[in-house]
Structures are given as structure tokens and as C-alpha cells.
Amino acid sequence: MSQTQTDNKVMIKFMSLRKYTMVFSILLIIVSIVSLAINGLNFGIDFTGGYLIEAGYQNDVNLDKVRNALVDAKFKDAQVQNYGSSKDIIVRIAPRADINKATIGDSILNVLKTTSDQEVKMRRVEFVGPQVGEELRDEGGIALLVALGGILIYISLRFQLKSAVGAILALVHDVIITVGVFSLLQIEFDLTVLAAVLAVIGYSLNDTVVVLDRIRETFRSIRKTSAEDILDLSINQTLSRTLMTSFTTLLVLTALFFFGGEIIHGFATALIIGVVIGTYSSIYIASATLLYMNIHKQDFMVEAKEQVVDDMP
Amino acid sequence: MLNQYPLWKYISLCLVLLFACIYALPNLYGEDPAVQISHRTKSLTQEDKAAVEKILQSKDITMKSADLDLGHLLVRFDNTETQLVAAEALKENLGKQYLVALNLAPATPEWLRAINAAPMYLGLDLRGGVHFLMEVDMVAAIKRLEESLLSDIRSYLRDEKIRYRGVRREDDGLYINFRDLAELQQAAEKLPRAFRELEFTEDEAALTIKAKLTEAAIREEKKSALQQNIITLRNRVNELGVAEPVIQQQGDSRIVVQLPGIQDTAGAKKILGATATLEFRMTEGTRADWLEAEKTGRIPLNAILYHERDGSPVLLNRRVIVTGDQIVDAASTFDQQKGMPAVSVRLNGKGAKKMGETTRENIGNPMAVVFIENKIETKRVGDTMTKHRTTTKEVINIATIQGQFSARFQVTGLDSQEAHDLALLLRAGSLRAPVEIIEERTIGPSLGKDNIEKGFISVVIGFVTVLVFMTVYYKGFGIIANIALTANVVIIVAVLSLLQATLTMPGIAGIVLTVGMAVDANVLIFERIREELRNGNSPQASIHAGYEKAFSTITDANVTTLLAAVVLFALGTGPVKGFAITLSIGILTSMLTAIVGTRAIVNLLYGNRPIKKLSI
Numbered sequence: 001m002s003q004t005q006t007d008n009k010v011m012i013k014f015m016s017l018r019k020y021t022m023v024f025s026i027l028l029i030i031v032s033i034v035s036l037a038i039n040g041l042n043f044g045i046d047f048t049g050g051y052l053i054e055a056g057y058q059n060d061v062n063l064d065k066v067r068n069a070l071v072d073a074k075f076k077d078a079q080v081q082n083y084g085s086s087k088d089i090i091v092r093i094a095p096r097a098d099i100n101k102a103t104i105g106d107s108i109l110n111v112l113k114t115t116s117d118q119e120v121k122m123r124r125v126e127f128v129g130p131q132v133g134e135e136l137r138d139e140g141g142i143a144l145l146v147a148l149g150g151i152l153i154y155i156s157l158r159f160q161l162k163s164a165v166g167a168i169l170a171l172v173h174d175v176i177i178t179v180g181v182f183s184l185l186q187i188e189f190d191l192t193v194l195a196a197v198l199a200v201i202g203y204s205l206n207d208t209v210v211v212l213d214r215i216r217e218t219f220r221s222i223r224k225t226s227a228e229d230i231l232d233l234s235i236n237q238t239l240s241r242t243l244m245t246s247f248t249t250l251l252v253l254t255a256l257f258f259f260g261g262e263i264i265h266g267f268a269t270a271l272i273i274g275v276v277i278g279t280y281s282s283i284y285i286a287s288a289t290l291l292y293m294n295i296h297k298q299d300f301m302v303e304a305k306e307q308v309v310d311d312m313p
Numbered sequence: 314m315l316n317q318y319p320l321w322k323y324i325s326l327c328l329v330l331l332f333a334c335i336y337a338l339p340n341l342y343g344e345d346p347a348v349q350i351s352h353r354t355k356s357l358t359q360e361d362k363a364a365v366e367k368i369l370q371s372k373d374i375t376m377k378s379a380d381l382d383l384g385h386l387l388v389r390f391d392n393t394e395t396q397l398v399a400a401e402a403l404k405e406n407l408g409k410q411y412l413v414a415l416n417l418a419p420a421t422p423e424w425l426r427a428i429n430a431a432p433m434y435l436g437l438d439l440r441g442g443v444h445f446l447m448e449v450d451m452v453a454a455i456k457r458l459e460e461s462l463l464s465d466i467r468s469y470l471r472d473e474k475i476r477y478r479g480v481r482r483e484d485d486g487l488y489i490n491f492r493d494l495a496e497l498q499q500a501a502e503k504l505p506r507a508f509r510e511l512e513f514t515e516d517e518a519a520l521t522i523k524a525k526l527t528e529a530a531i532r533e534e535k536k537s538a539l540q541q542n543i544i545t546l547r548n549r550v551n552e553l554g555v556a557e558p559v560i561q562q563q564g565d566s567r568i569v570v571q572l573p574g575i576q577d578t579a580g581a582k583k584i585l586g587a588t589a590t591l592e593f594r595m596t597e598g599t600r601a602d603w604l605e606a607e608k609t610g611r612i613p614l615n616a617i618l619y620h621e622r623d624g625s626p627v628l629l630n631r632r633v634i635v636t637g638d639q640i641v642d643a644a645s646t647f648d649q650q651k652g653m654p655a656v657s658v659r660l661n662g663k664g665a666k667k668m669g670e671t672t673r674e675n676i677g678n679p680m681a682v683v684f685i686e687n688k689i690e691t692k693r694v695g696d697t698m699t700k701h702r703t704t705t706k707e708v709i710n711i712a713t714i715q716g717q718f719s720a721r722f723q724v725t726g727l728d729s730q731e732a733h734d735l736a737l738l739l740r741a742g743s744l745r746a747p748v749e750i751i752e753e754r755t756i757g758p759s760l761g762k763d764n765i766e767k768g769f770i771s772v773v774i775g776f777v778t779v780l781v782f783m784t785v786y787y788k789g790f791g792i793i794a795n796i797a798l799t800a801n802v803v804i805i806v807a808v809l810s811l812l813q814a815t816l817t818m819p820g821i822a823g824i825v826l827t828v829g830m831a832v833d834a835n836v837l838i839f840e841r842i843r844e845e846l847r848n849g850n851s852p853q854a855s856i857h858a859g860y861e862k863a864f865s866t867i868t869d870a871n872v873t874t875l876l877a878a879v880v881l882f883a884l885g886t887g888p889v890k891g892f893a894i895t896l897s898i899g900i901l902t903s904m905l906t907a908i909v910g911t912r913a914i915v916n917l918l919y920g921n922r923p924i925k926k927l928s929i
Contacts, residue, residue: 056759103579105755123760125578129751132446143884150876158869192819195881195889199826199896202877206830206870210837213866241833241840248782248836249829252775256825259774261767263438264822271826 014235015228018288025173025285032180039183044190045126047140049133051093053108054124057116060086065115073111084262088123095130140194144175147201155205159212160299166289167208170281174204178274182266192267200274203249207242207282214238215287219300227295231287246279315853316920318913326913329905330800333807339421339432340806345377345389346396347418348403349556353410356384365403372402387418409644415574416556433809436817436891437754439768441761442573443581446752447546449566453687453702454538454746455531456482462511463487466524469507475500478520486525487511497522535565541745543568548741549584568748578755588687588744589735590637591658591724594629595671596679596711603628619683621708622726629681629708634671637685639664643739645732646723654729656736660720669719676717682710682724684735687747702747768821775825776802779832787839789928793914794835797906801831804902805895817891827899833870834907837863839929852924860912867908875900 045052063080066089070078075093083090091108105125112120128136148171156164178200182189214234222230250272257268350365351357362379365386369376376399377389390396396415404413417440419432437444463482466489470477477500478490491497494517501515501522510530514523526534543560546568550558559571575581597616598606606612607626616628641661648655660668672680686705710726727735779798783791805824809816842859850858875897882893919927 054760106579121757121759122755123757125753125755127750127753129749131448132752139884143880146884147877147880150880151873154873154876191885191889192822192892195819195885195892198877198881199874199892202874203830205873205877206833209869209873210866213869237844238840241836244786244836244840245830245833248779248832249826251778251782252771252825252829255771255775255778256822259767259771260822260825261764261818263764263818264767264771267819267822 011232011236012239013232014283015232015288015291018284018291021280021284022288025281028177028180029173032176032183035180035183039186041179041183041189042186043137044188044193045092045128045133046191047133047137047189049095049128049130051091051095051104052124052126053091053093053105053122054083055089055091055109055112056121056123057087057089058118058120059116061089062115063089066091066112069111069115070108073107075108075111088262136191140191143194143198144201147198148172151201151205155209159216162290162293162295162299163212163216163286165293166286167205167212169289170208170278170285171201171204173281173285174200174274174277177277178270181273182270187269188266190266192264193270196267196270196274199271200278203271203275204278204281207245207278208286210241211235211238211282211287215290216300219295219297223297227291231291235283235287242279242282246275249275315857316916318916318920322909323913323917326910329804333800333804335425335428336430336807336811337803339419339425339430339810342420342422342432344417345420346391346393347387347389347416348396348400349414349416349418350386350388350403350407351384351412351414351551353412353551357381357386362386365407368402368406369399372398374399374402387416389418389420412551412554414554414556417574431810431813433806433816434813435761435765436815436820437571437573437761438756438818439761439765439816440573441756441758442571443575443578443756444752444754445570445572445582445585445750446563447568447570447586447748448751449539449542449568450700450702450747450749451535451538451566452700454534455526457746458530458534459487459526462508462524462526466504466508469504470500473503475503486523489522489524491520491522494520538745539566539568542748545742545744546570546585546748549737552737552741553581553584567751574758578753582750582753584734584737586688586748586750587734587738588685588747589738590685590743591640591735591739592636592683592685593634593668594632594681594683595634595675596681597628597630619681619706619708621711627681627708627711629683634680635660635664635668637739637743639667640739643736645729645736648723648725651725653725654727654732655723655725656727656732656739657721657723658739665720668722669717672714672719673717675714677713679711679713681708682712682726683707684709684727690749700749764818768818772821772825772828776828779828783832783835787835787929790835790839790842790911790915793911793918794832794839794907796914797835797910798828798831800910801899801903801906802828804906805899808898808902809895814894815891816895819889820891820895823892823895824899827896827903830874831899831903831907834863834867834903835911837867837870838908838911842927842929846927846929852919852927855927856915856919860908864908867904871900871904 061082063082066080067078070080070091077094077096079092081090082088091112093104104127105122109120109122148168151171152164152168155167159167175197178197179189182193211234214237215231218230218234218237222233253268253272253275256264257272260268350361352361359381362381365388366376366379369388374395375391376395377391379386379388388399390399400413400415403411407413421431459482463480466487467480470489476492476496478492480487480489482488489500491500497515497517497520501513504511504522504524505513508524510527511524512527514525515521516523539562543562547558547560550560550570550572553572553575555572555575557573559569561569563569570585572581597613603626606616606618606628612618613628615631617631619627619629621627639661640658642659644657646655646657647653684707688703688705690701710724776798780795783794783798785791787794802824805827838859841863842855845855845858846852878893878897878900882890882897885893
């Protein structure tokens with residue numbers, strides 16, 4: 001990356017790298033889509049329906065012992081895993097016809113009690129019916145689309161079409177990659193993660209808008225410079241702000257990730273990925289798209305409103 | 314003059330901040346373990362309060378305070394042990410018409426309560442409890458309406474002396490058959506006037522009139538089934554003794570029930586979802602006839618085959634003497650003579666009259682009590698979902714009528730838990746249509762406490778690191794931003810407390826995220842000011858231009874985030890809504906504190922005086 005000194009501030013030629021970053025982004029997107037197609041998402045019971053029981057032991061849990069006990073008690077399809085610590089476990093069971101909904105929590109707890117000499121505490125029982133899971137999945141998809149649509153409209157009203165296209169591309173890029181990472185690592189995707197993805201949309205756009213805003217301003221104020229230089233200048237001018245805000249947001253998200261407990265883990269993970277990707281995309285996707293669309297000064301000029309001459313007497 | 318705010322702006326900012334501090338204050342006081350006492354039918358009075366105080370005194374239980382509020386009595390205690398002992402003592406001594414529930418009452422001081430200041434309302438994931446989403450079986454509700462219309466049509470035609478061959482209900486409507494055309498035409502003329510909720514179509518060739526419920530009638534029935542169920546559920550929850558329950562309609566066929574602090578979820582589920590009721594019928598024939606009917610499958614026309622709990626068959630008369638709807642009060646007791654649990658019931662006037670007549674005419678004959686329970690469950694087979702409806706009808710008791718009785722009597726034949734549950738259900742009224750629990754979330758109290766602690770720690774750590782970082786990076790202006798950020802958190806808490814919006818774990822995450830993002834506005838402004846300074850502008854002009862130029866950018870950026878938050882709110886449920894609420898409030902308040910708030914401080918410090926250097 002070549003650097004030049006202007007006004008005692010470092011000027012980074014971001015746009016000169018756009019071909020490489022474009023390849024990088026396309027690669028990430030392809031990997032995400034392939035993973036989504038092959039692995040799919042590890043949906044939580046919010047979306048699949050089923051039972052979830054969280055229990056706390058006094059000492060470390062032997063998961064195999066718990067699994068065997070559950071199989072002996074005719075819960076063959078039960079999935080058992082640690083949750084947050086080696087003392088806490090979570091048991092997942094798919095919705096099934098022969099389960100008594102009213103007492104499942106207690107019957108599982110009784111099975112768990114046989115696996116330890118000490119007290120086992122019920123911490124959480126959740127049941128989501130198959131019809132609810134399906135609805136939440138549909139509503140989640142609609143929420144994503146509505147949010148994207150609303151933002152597209154707002155951006156095209158506030159900016160012109162080329163900027164709007166850039167912003168939306170950056171958004172789609174961020175969402176696909178964030179969800180892709182969840183698919184690749186098979187992290188559980190539940191309602192709070194969906195909420196985080198929507199927040200990522202808001203955040204990523206926030207970043208993009210700031211950069212686009214500066215690009216518009218620079219185009220209007222500076223003459224006789226190539227579009228590429230203007231983009232570089234604008235990105236550099238907003239760079240410290242972009243990094244600062246991302247940094248403070250990442251600070252609080254890290255606090256959430258490490259201290260917020262297991263229940264908020266997926267949420268924090270999604271936002272951390274989203275913030276990092278969103279920062280990168282506001283520079284390389286939104287701005288680079290403008291260059292690929294041959295952005296020029298005229299695109300940003302305020303149209304002089306035609307005076308309506310009233311020639312009625 | 315550059316960088317000066319008029320006095321009214323300073324004053325209103327101070328007022329907003331003062332207001333926010335006062336309304337955020339209740340959150341700093343903890344909660345008192347308390348017992349909430351109410352009465353099934355009346356509001357509590359000073360006399361009840363005195364009675365409660367006397368009971369507690371006699372048991373040597375010290376209470377913190379006792380307040381009458383909205384007909385309830387709230388008694389506070391110093392710790393949970395005394396609370397539990399007191400609740401036990403009160404339950405024993407107050408009599409059956411009183412409901413005693415455990416509660417955690419906010420320890421907000423009197424002067425704050427006087428101005429309606431209350432702490433934030435904690436969601437179930439933070440305080441523990443059960444959340445149910447129930448779906449009302451509307452198909453069953455409509456079927457029930459059609460069946461009652463069917464018998465109305467029958468008696469109407471009889472009253473009008475129009476002869477008919479038969480009426481029956483099928484899946485697509487009601488069918489009335491006639492013997493000849495004249496009667497059909499007579500009915501076709503009169504029926505539409507008597508039954509406005511039905512649409513009639515005549516089929517003269519088949520001598521049939523088909524009746525269908527109108528769209529409006531169906532809509533009306535669904536609405537009232539839902540309302541009726543909500544009322545019944547509320548009665549049942551009150552009977553369970555849960556403080557601060559939430560029972561709300563969601564969509565057009567669902568009901569949300571939230572019971573904070575309840576532990577016995579299996580019991581609660583059984584009571585909430587149950588549609589158990591009783592029916593009284595006379596038996597038909599002898600024991601030999603019953604066995605014969607079971608074996609051959611030939612059942613006399615006026616009888617229906619039932620089974621007792623041990624599986625032995627019974628033939629009962631088709632005609633019902635009294636149904637559960639006619640029971641106005643019920644209590645579980647113990648039958649001294651037989652030495653078994655019993656439910657004592659009281660009938661309404663109509664039921665009592667019918668029961669009186671029947672028992673007078675049938676002394677020495679056996680009468681049966683039928684226990685009816687409906688259940689529905691949605692099951693998934695492959696990709697299709699089907700609703701399974703099961704109705705269990707069991708004869709729990711056959712007794713020979715010894716003498717005439719009418720309004721009050723006892724029923725035996727259930728175990729003590731069943732007797733207790735049935736009495737509760739009969740008291741609270743029956744559900745108009747069966748409900749199915751389609752979502753359930755139970756959070757143990759220890760997890761709720763954990764979540765609060767973890768949420769609090771992550772807010773504090775996130776907040777402090779941001780404060781430190783801002784001070785290091787922006788020095789004097791960083792401290793100004795930090796003051797604004799602190800004010801922002803106070804205002805968010807105040808708004809949440811004022812709206813009594815539910816705070817959930819994702820809601821706390823929303824506050825944390827807002828803290829991270831709220832600095833954005835200040836970063837934008839400060840970077841602009843630095844830029845203006847680099848361009849050689851005077852400090853005063855730089856401040857002015859910095860705020861001016863950053864403004865539209867800040868607005869654009871926040872509107873987009875707000876858009877996403879509003880979509881989340883509109884489409885999300887429960888916890889996700891909590892996140893959307895705190896995020897939206899946070900965005901709005903941060904606009905105020907980060908732009909107007911910091912500007913006020915900057916103007917106060919730097920405005921209207923010559924300055925050489927800015928601490929930025």
C-alpha cells in the first residue's frame with residue numbers, strides 16, 4: 001500500500017487495493033453460501049420446535065453417563081452438551097408424539113438426578129411447539145427482508161441510486177458472511193442471534209452512511225480530481241472515526257461476550273463478526289461499488305429546481 | 314455570538330436530567346420479600362388488615378409493613394424465611410375465600426411511589442418464572458357454537474310446529490331434512506328471521522335446508538371465545554395464588570400467560586390448560602345389561618356406553634341432568650362418612666331445580682357422575698401438522714339416590730389432588746374452547762439471578778472501558794462525552810422505568826450496545842473539530858463547524874439503526890422485543906445527550922471567551 005503525506009496526516013490509498021479485496025469478499029461470500037447450502041444453520045429450538053432443559057450440577061458432569069442414563073430412560077434422541085461451564089448441561093429433545101408435555105421437565109430432571117450423588121438443579125425448561133417454530137422462522141425471514149427494503153428506500157431518498165446500490169451491496173455482504181460464519185462453525189442460531197443480525201444491518205449501514213456522506217461532500221467541494229482520489233480522501237478523512245466507533249463498540253461487545261453469560265454468547269458473537277465485517281465493507285464494498293459504477297461529480301450535484309412560472313393572469 | 318446557548322436551554326437540560334435521576338432512582342432500592350393477600354370476591358378493607366396483623370402477632374412473626382392497594386393487601390417482611398412462615402400461617406388462618414401469594418415487592422420509598430416512580434419491570438429471564446403461549450382451538454369453538462345452534466333449531470321448529478325429519482351437523486354446515494316441500498318452504502321462510510347468525514340455502518330436490526354460520530358470526534364467536542378464555546385463565550391464575558401475572562391476548566387466537574416466580578410448572582400447566590368438568594346422568598338398565606352391551610356392542614337407543622375408572626362398562630341415559638356450567642361454587646373437602654376426598658358443589662337456580670326434580674322422582678335409583686377432560690396437541694408427521702383432540706369421559710362415581718337434594722351436595726370418587734384441582738376448575742369457570750400450550754419457557758430463580766448479575770457486570774465493564782478509552786483519546790472533550798454517556802444511561806433507565814417496559818437479558822445487551830454506539834455521535838463531532846483545527850480555523854469556529862457539519866451525518870446514521878430496531882420491534886416476540894425497545898430508546902436519548910448535552914457543556918466551558926487551545 002503506498003502512502004503519501006498530506007496535511008501531516010497519513011493518506012492511505014484504499015481504492016488501489018479494491019481488486020484484491022473484491023476477490024477476497026467474493027471468496028468469503030462463496031464459502032458462506034456453500035456452507036449454508038451444505039451444512040445449513042444449526043437452528044435453536046426457537047426455530048425447530050422441541051424441548052430444551054438446562055440443569056446445574058454441583059461438580060463437573062460426565063456427559064457420557066448422562067447420555068446413557070437418558071437413553072435408558074427412552075430419550076434416545078436427546079442431545080446433551082455442556083453449557084457455559086463444565087458443571088452446567090443442556091439437554092435437547094426433538095418434539096415427539098409420545099412425550100408428556102406437562103411433566104417432561106420433571107422426568108428429565110429425575111433422570112439427571114440418578115447421574116450424580118449431589119443435588120441437580122433445574123435452571124431452565126423451554127418448549128416450542130412445531131407451529132411456533134415454523135412461524136418464527138418465517139417471521140424472521142420477513143423481518144430481514146423488511147429491514148433491508150426499508151433501508152433501501154431511506155438510502156435512495158437521502159442519497160442517489162448509485163450510493164444506495166453500494167450501501168445495499170455492503171449490507172447483503174455483511175449479512176451473508178455473518179450468517180455464513182454461524183453455519184461454518186455450526187454455532188446455534190436462535191432468536192437472539194437473529195436480533196443481532198438485524199442490529200448488524202443497522203450498524204453496518206451506520207458506518208456506510210458516514211462514509212457515503214463524506215464522499216458526497218468531497219465530490220461537491222473539490223474540483224479536478226479523479227473519482228478514485230476523492231474516494232480515498234473521503235475514506236481517510238472518516239477513517240479515525242470509523243475505527244474509533246468500531247473499537248468502542250467492540251469493547252462493549254467483548255465485555256458482553258466474556259461476562260454476559262452463555263445465554264447472550266451467540267448474540268455477542270454475531271455482533272462482533274458483524275461489526276468487523278461491517279467496518280471493512282463500508283470501506284471496500286460500498287465505496288468500491290461506486291467506482292465500478294463510474295461515479296462522477298454530476299451524480300452528486302444538487303439539481304436546480306425548475307421555477308414554475310405561473311402565467312395565469 | 315458563537316457557541317452560546319440561551320439560558321432556557323441550560324435550564325431545560327438540567328430539568329430533563331433531574332427528572333431522569335428521580336425516575337431512575339427506584340432501581341437502586343432492592344426488593345422486599347412480601348405476601349400478597351386478596352379475596353375471591355371482594356376488595357380487602359382495614360378490618361382484613363387488622364385481622365392479618367393479629368394472626369401474624371399471635372405467631373410472633375414480625376412484618377415490615379402492611380399496605381392496602383387496589384383491594385389487595387401487601388405485607389412486607391425482612392427476609393424470605395419469615396415470608397414463607399407468614400404465608401403458611403396466613404393460608405391456614407384466613408379461611409378459604411382468601412388467596413395468599415408470595416411476591417417480591419419493590420422497596421421504593423413512599424415519596425417516590427407518590428409520584429409514580431417505580432423500578433424497571435424485569436422480564437421472566439431475569440426474575441424466574443414461567444411463560445406460556447396458548448393457542449385457542451377455534452375449530453372446537455365453532456363446533457360448539459354450531460352444536461348449540463343445532464339444538465336451538467330443533468326446539469324452534471318444534472315450537473313453531475314445523476315437522477322435520479332430522480337435523481345434523483357436518484363439517485361444512487348444519488343440515489335440516491324435511492318430509493315434504495310445504496314444510497321445507499315454511500321453515501325456509503321463518504328460520505332466517507329467527508337465526509340471523511346463519512345463512513340458509515334450500516335444496517328442494519333433496520328436501521334439505523343447509524345452514525352455515527355467517528362470516529360475521531364466526532368472527533364474533535372467535536373473539537368471544539378468546540375473551541372468555543382469557544377471563545377463565547385469569548380466574549384460574551388467581552386461584553393458583555400468583556402475584557403480578559400477565560395474561561394477554563396475542564394475535565387473534567393466542568393468549569400469553571406469564572407467571573413470575575412460580576416453580577411447580579407441571580401443576581400450573583395442568584390447571585391452566587385443563588378443560589375438566591362434570592356431568593350428572595341417570596344410569597340405564599342393570600349391571601348385567603351393561604356387560605351385555607359392552608360385549609355385543611348393541612346399545613339401547615336412549616343410552617350411551619361409558620366406563621368407570623377400573624374399566625368396567627356403564628350405560629347412562631342420553632339426557633344430562635346437570636352440566637358443569639351450572640355449578641357456581643365448588644370446594645374440595647373430605648367426606649367424613651366414607652372417609653375419602655370429596656368435592657362439594659353448589660348449583661345455580663336452574664341446575665338446582667332440575668336436580669331437585671330428578672332426585673325426587675328417582676329415589677332409590679343410581680345416578681352417575683361423569684368426569685370430562687379435553688386435550689389437544691399438535692403433532693408433526695413429516696411436513697404436515699395435525700391437531701389431535703382427545704376427550705376423556707370417565708364415570709367417577711355411581712351412587713344410589715337416598716333422598717331429594719338440589720343446590721348443595723358432595724361428589725366423591727377422585728383422589729385428593731384431583732378433588733382439589735377439579736374444585737378449582739369448577740370455581741374458576743370452564744374454558745369456552747380448549748387451549749393448547751404451544752410454547753413454554755420456564756426459568757429457575759437461580760438462573761434469573763445469574764442473568765441479572767452477568768448483565769449488570771457486562772454493562773459496568775463495557776461502560777467503564779469506553780469511559781477510560783474516551784478520556785485517553787479525547788482528553789477534555791472525552792470527559793465531556795463521558796458525562797453525556799453517563800447521563801444517557803440514566804435517561805434510558807428512567808424511560809424504561811417510566812414506560813414500565815419489560816427489561817430482558819437481550820434488553821440489557823441493547824443497553825450495552827447503545828453505550829458502544831452512543832459515543833459514535835461524539836466521535837463524529839470531535840473528529841470534525843480536530844479536522845477544522847488542522848485546517849487552521851480558530852477554536853471557536855472549529856467547535857461551531859464541527860457540531861454543524863456532523864449533525865446531518867449523525868441523523869442519517871441513527872435513522873437507519875432506528876429503522877432496523879423498529880422492524881425488530883414489529884416482528885419480534887418476547888426477548889427480541891426487549892432488545893428492540895432498549896435499542897430504540899437508547900438511540901433517541903443518545904441523540905439528545907451526545908449532541909445537545911455535550912454542546913451545552915462545551916459552550917459553558919469555552920463559549921463567548923477567547924481560547925487559544927482546545928483539549929481534544
